[in-house]
Amino acid sequence: MPLVSMAPILKAARAGGYAVGAFNIVDYNSMLAVVQAAEELRSPVIVQTSVKTVVHWGHEALMGWVRETAGGSPVPVAVHLDHCKDVDFCLSCVEAGWTSVMIDASAHPFEENLAMTRRVVAAAAPAGVSVEAELGEIGGVEDDKAVADADASLADPDKAVEFCRDMGLAAFAPAIGTAHGVYKGEPKIAFDRLEEIANRTGLPIALHGGTGLSDEVFRRCISLGCAKINISTQLKYAFIDGFCDYHAEHAKYDPLAVIGAQFERVKREMGEKMKLFGSAGRASDVEVPSS
Ligand code: 13P
Numbered sequence: 001m002p003l004v005s006m007a008p009i010l011k012a013a014r015a016g017g018y019a020v021g022a023f024n025i026v027d028y029n030s031m032l033a034v035v036q037a038a039e040e041l042r043s044p045v046i047v048q049t050s051v052k053t054v055v056h057w058g059h060e061a062l063m064g065w066v067r068e069t070a071g072g073s074p075v076p077v078a079v080h081l082d083h084c085k086d087v088d089f090c091l092s093c094v095e096a097g098w099t100s101v102m103i104d105a106s107a108h109p110f111e112e113n114l115a116m117t118r119r120v121v122a123a124a125a126p127a128g129v130s131v132e133a134e135l136g137e138i139g140g141v142e143d144d145k146a147v148a149d150a151d152a153s154l155a156d157p158d159k160a161v162e163f164c165r166d167m168g169l170a171a172f173a174p175a176i177g178t179a180h181g182v183y184k185g186e187p188k189i190a191f192d193r194l195e196e197i198a199n200r201t202g203l204p205i206a207l208h209g210g211t212g213l214s215d216e217v218f219r220r221c222i223s224l225g226c227a228k229i230n231i232s233t234q235l236k237y238a239f240i241d242g243f244c245d246y247h248a249e250h251a252k253y254d255p256l257a258v259i260g261a262q263f264e265r266v267k268r269e270m271g272e273k274m275k276l277f278g279s280a281g282r283a284s285d286v287e288v289p290s291s
Helices: 006-016 028-041 051-057 059-070 087-096 110-127 157-164 191-201 215-224 233-250 255-277
Strands: 020-024 045-049 077-084 100-103 130-135 139-142 145-147 171-174 205-207 226-231
Touching: 006 020, 006 077, 006 130, 006 226, 020 077, 020 233, 020 255, 028 045, 028 059, 028 233, 028 255, 045 051, 045 059, 051 059, 051 077, 051 087, 059 077, 059 087, 077 087, 077 130, 087 100, 087 110, 100 110, 110 130, 110 157, 130 157, 157 171, 157 191, 171 191, 191 205, 191 215, 205 215, 215 226, 215 255, 226 233, 226 255, 233 255
Parallel strands: 020 045, 020 226, 045 077, 077 100, 100 130, 130 171, 171 205, 205 226
Antiparallel strands: 139 145
């Protein structure tokens, strides 16, 4: 099937009480591993790219790989731009073929965040491209974005309702106490706030900072309305450890064998997450709009 936007994937997930993984791929090998894991498990999937990854490889190279690995996939695949602070960069990805983008203007005052998000939605919607936006500030480091613990702030439910009203978002990312990167201690997740925001906005909630959360926390967040779960740091670890462990064990300078081991590690670990999030076997839930 053709690439799809996140909207039908997340609508089905929220209605079905499961979540779909959004995996921050870093190159062709990791993208192929994520797509193949989804296909083997009959799972919808979100191939997620950070701004840094897009800048590193270029829009055309990345979209070429996406079309090759997922363009005719039997499962629904969305290609999504993660945490983009710049409206014009979001629009460049809409133009290049991304099916979904995240405008992250959460560091700006509320009204500015609202206005920047509106600009992206206005340009993306006619192209059938879905939009995610953030309110409050999620802590930690995600590629080029760093938010010190002291600056992280939870989303206010009344503001969340005001922000999402008539905005036409496919996913909403309120800061609820999770953080990007490796957790230093036990994360304090504001489950009550998550529940209230999910219920009052009615939107699929995007859970950022997925690496290091327990199975129990994932299940609880999904039951309260999280329909998209972001995994970046764990993929980076699998990518590098898969490569290094194989080389340490075999000590052969055989690049394709090392790359193969890396591929298998990423595929296995991301596939395990798809099973845990409940998206395995749900590919046919997604109603793909006819073009
Ligand atoms: P982790 O790096 O903690 O997996 O977070 C990923 C994320 O939320 C990307 O936006």
